[in-house]
Amino acid sequence: MATGSGAAAAAADAEEKESGSRMITLTSNEGKAFVVTEASARQSATIRSMVDDGGCVDKGFPLPNVDSKTLARVIQYCDEHGNKEAHTVDERAALAKFDKDFIAELDADKAFLYDVTMAANYLHIQGLFALTTQCIADTIKGKTPEEIRTAFGIEYDLTAQDEEEIKEEDTHA
């Protein structure tokens, strides 16, 4: 899943010029079809490798693990990063601004953040995965266990023995 973003982007650019503006169809688990540019789809290492393997470009790609709402949001990210240039300072600043607003929206809806993180992981969209996991880490930072549970809606399931062990570790730490 580790792909050098610069090299990958350059390769994607080259590929796109070669193949013109080929369109690719992604289908959510609800059967809804999303037509995207190949450059956008190539943000996903999973799809990129399938395309490069000469896979089912014409038939489209069914994504049984991603629902429509999540896929739409993921495509929004891929369009921004796949279709737009990021050569000049201004272009990069615009992308950074997009990322910031994008993640702020997700941060406010933790259930959706979860879905997008899972999709980014499944589709191997490195930039998006880094963005969402960073957001999750930032949510954890500086919080007590109880506050973290509240932030993510996690139920308390530790036994008294777990608690004791954690306390023990904490005093060593």
Place this chain on the structure above:
Amino acid sequence: MDGGHAGAWSDLPADVLITILETLDIGDLVRAGAVCQWWNTSSSYVRGLPHLLSRPRTPCLLYTTAAAADDPNVATLYSLTDHRSYTVKLPGPHVHRRWLGASHGWLATADDNAALHLVNPVTGQQISNLPPVTTVEPVRRLLDDGGAVVPGMYVVYPYDWTLRVEPLYLYLRVFLSSDPSSDVGGGGGGGCVVVLLHRSRPDGQISFARLGDPHWTWIRTPTGNELYVDVGFSADDGRMLYGIRRDSAIHEFDLGGEPALERTTILPAQDGTMRHTNYLVDAPWLGDGGCWLMVCRRMGAANLQAYAAWLADRSLPYDGVWNTHSIKMYRVDPAAGTTAAEINDLGGRHALFLGCNSSFGLAVVVRSITRTTRSSTRSTRQSARGTSAFTAWEMGAFIGSSLLRRGWIGRCPLGLYPALAAYSNRLE
């Protein structure tokens, strides 16, 4: 996936959760471990990964404790930033070995046969192909009248009399110019230089070798290779070696120069009392162009009254314990000529780690450090035997807070920055 989130966050796939937890500091990591069972399991796993130790600028102390005596090869790495202990297993029988230094994440030790080893306490790797002790210029095997080697003893030349030493005491300290694991594929003239301070009379001669060298190179100086107590390297390439002597003289040697090893005096001798244990600390924060901090630690009898009484009457009891009497710090700016200016403040938020490890200073977020309070000097083993300070057995850190753990039971701690990469022997 909407609506079905009960328990989702407490069920994050392991790879995703670990990716997130890996970015956290230890405090957040411990708290995240108290969220639920799955996060607890994952947090424990991440804390078990050695990568935490590899974070840049995470200084650690390495020590053994009596509690670890059950397994003699177990040591403890204590992270000063995380305030956390990590148990590490050292390769080979090391506990009875003498620890001679720590640089760039590697521990230098000598075994009972006077062979030197570099050990990476994090990866467990060991480098043992250092040149044999008998290639140190003044060191020879001790022969009996019949010409046979006397095991376990060495002779140090040249003297008007013969200094016989046990292997354990041949070496004073060991320093590395760089991390050996970054010493890859360099062909000849590899990067990592091992510098040895070895015993003689007077103490403190310098020899050095590059990894893979068959023998040690002895430094010949106009006024004798002696009295050195600490060394440093030029920060950029490690080519220049700086040696500081007991009399506070600082000399510079060009390890790659022509003619080789010409000596330049950075600072002439300041004090001839020879009761100092001096340290040379790279202190770029003190000024532009490579400033050094010279720390002069004056040693003396711990119990002065008993010592004075014993001097007058040798039949009186005296414990022979020495400790630190005073510590002075000087700013040495090579660009400003051969002077040293005494300073009372380390220049803000910095802590020094002195002792057996390669001396280093680092920025800390504690109140400013001055030498005015002697109590702030935590010398874990302040005593020294005899009249020569046993620098190798001491560790002191000048810090304004109690960052260091106290109450060492086992071996005196060494400060080091862990290194994770592996060393590959390019000669084999």
